[in-house]
Amino acid sequence: MSRLIEAGKILDNLSGMLKNMDDYDAVKKVINDMPTAYDVDAVVKQLDEYITKIVGRKSALYQTVMQIVKGGGVDAKTDS
Incomplete structure (x- = not known):
């Protein structure tokens, strides 16, 4: 992997x-x-098209998915 x-x-x-x-x-x-x-922009574009097609609008789920993808699947935490 x-x-x-x-x-x-x-x-x-x-x-x-x-x-x-x-x-x-x-x-x-x-x-x-x-x-x-991992091409974040390509993944975001593909998800945007798919979610918009299936759901028909941008939802809270859409926002959450996009945050996860743009963050690379890593929790947004600061090193302390």
Whole structure:
């Protein structure tokens, strides 16, 4: 099973761990060139069309579904 990762956090964690900036730049390029595993905009569009077709209007369910999808399925919590 694949998993989604936050590319920015990886790069932040690698900062200072590599021997030189050329290595960091090479790793950064590889990470940034990776295809997106989950296209939120495409999923939102497809759900919008489907829910509108089935329900006929935007409901509380619609709003909840969109929040979940846009959040990547992760509860919106702040790190404390």
